[in-house]
Amino acid sequence: MSTTRMLTGDRPTGRLHLGHHVGSIANRVRLHRRYESFFIIADLHMLTTRNTREDIEQVSRNAREMVTDILAAGVEPDRATFYLQSAIPEVGDLNTLLQNLVTVPRLERVPSLKEMSRDAGKEEMPYGLLGYPVLQAADILCVKGQAVPVGKDNAAHVEVTREIARRFNHLYGEVFPVPELIMSETPTLIGTDGQGKMSKSRGNAIALADDPATVRRKVMGMYTDPNRVRADVPGTVEGNPVFAYHDVFNPDRAQVEELKARYRAGRVGDVEVKEALAGALNRFLDPIRERRARFEGQPGLVDELIFQGTERTRAEVHRTLVEVRRAMGLTSAYTQLRRRAERYRKAVATPA
Ligand code: ATP
Numbered sequence: 342m343s344t345t346r347m348l349t350g351d352r353p354t355g356r357l358h359l360g361h362h363v364g365s366i367a368n369r370v371r372l373h374r375r376y377e378s379f380f381i382i383a384d385l386h387m388l389t390t391r392n393t394r395e396d397i398e399q400v401s402r403n404a405r406e407m408v409t410d411i412l413a414a415g416v417e418p419d420r421a422t423f424y425l426q427s428a429i430p431e432v433g434d435l436n437t438l439l440q441n442l443v444t445v446p447r448l449e450r451v452p453s454l455k456e457m458s459r460d461a462g463k464e465e466m467p468y469g470l471l472g473y474p475v476l477q478a479a480d481i482l483c484v485k486g487q488a489v490p491v492g493k494d495n496a497a498h499v500e501v502t503r504e505i506a507r508r509f510n511h512l513y514g515e516v517f518p519v520p521e522l523i524m525s526e527t528p529t530l531i532g533t534d535g536q537g538k539m540s541k542s543r544g545n546a547i548a549l550a551d552d553p554a555t556v557r558r559k560v561m562g563m564y565t566d567p568n569r570v571r572a573d574v575p576g577t578v579e580g581n582p583v584f585a586y587h588d589v590f591n592p593d594r595a596q597v598e599e600l601k602a603r604y605r606a607g608r609v610g611d612v613e614v615k616e617a618l619a620g621a622l623n624r625f626l627d628p629i630r631e632r633r634a635r636f637e638g639q640p641g642l643v644d645e646l647i648f649q650g651t652e653r654t655r656a657e658v659h660r661t662l663v664e665v666r667r668a669m670g671l672t673s674a675y676t677q678l679r680r681r682a683e684r685y686r687k688a689v690a691t692p693a
């Protein structure tokens with residue numbers, strides 16, 4: 342009886358967007374019935390860049406909205422376990438133990454950490470942020486995750502997890518499966534500003550929860566080919582975010598090819614290309630909106646799911662930690678001390 346386990350998740354920093362969908366959520370939806378699925382609400386990871394009281398006060402609402410977005414995307418509530426990371430202290434215990442299996446220079450080579458630090462406006466790298474991939478290893482390994490569907494910015498973190506798992510198994514015996522990265526066909530979705538990946542923190546995202554008018558407004562404001570000042574100037578399709586989105590979200594391939602050809606020839610206005618994209622995106626989001634409305638119509642349901650999921654995961658993590666401490670010899674270290682203490686107590690209670 343060995344079902345493959347999937348572990349992935351998101352930081353509760355705001356609503357999920359199209360980038361999350363193509364980078365990770367589409368794979369969660371595709372795989373969650375086949376695998377035993379754990380979806381983490383990574384609030385300890387949030388603290389590595391956002392740790393004010395105000396940030397933390399938003400965790401419960403963001404968690405609820407995030408999970409609602411994932412369910413709306415098509416994950417069935419009874420086929421996945423959602424849990425709040427900070428409510429399981431043993432995740433932190435495992436993090437502490439794993440920290441010794443990786444070096445500082447190895448972590449300094451992880452490219453996403455410098456980006457995150459910069460995006461968060463930090464002058465210097467916080468200690469916790471440098472340890473982000475180690476904490477992620479603790480998340481994956483504490484439930485013995487084997488499949489990890491994430492976007493490209495996260496791939497290097499999963500590689501660190503694989504190294505840590507191998508190192509642990511080598512030093513202390515086979516405890517952890519070495520997890521596989523599951524990368525999507527679109528590992529990075531560019532933002533509406535064309536300046537880098539779509540991200541909650543950069544204000545260049547189209548949220549899965551945006552209404553049709555908002556989606557249309559954001560699409561109309563999207564960055565395109567800056568050299569194209571008039572509709573009759575030939576434009577560039579490659580690297581143009583409007584066409585990148587057409588490629589990913591517009592199932593009408595004939596329309597996309599026709600728009601590209603006319604764009605390259607300077608025979609179509611930006612407005613027409615963007616109108617077509619707004620239509621395609623709204624058609625993509627409509628079924629998600631319908632499912633979201635169903636979940637929002639049952640207030641408390643998502644909270645109950647997260648609560649039950651957290652309790653279940655806590656028990657799972659506890660089992661893993663018992664095994665880890667045993668494998669490392671920490672359990673027997675304390676047992677030896679306790680036995681000697683017991684003998685001592687007996688000796689002083691019954692003097693010869
Ligand atoms: P933040 O801006 O707060 O870091 P984020 O939008 O980067 O948020 P995360 O919670 O860090 O979101 O990422 C959650 C998952 O979504 C990760 O697997 C990540 O790789 C994936 N992801 C995030 N943004 C994109 C994107 N633009 N394209 C593809 N995948 C993405």
Ligand code: MG
Nearest residue numbers: 352457494540
């Ligand atoms: Mg991120």
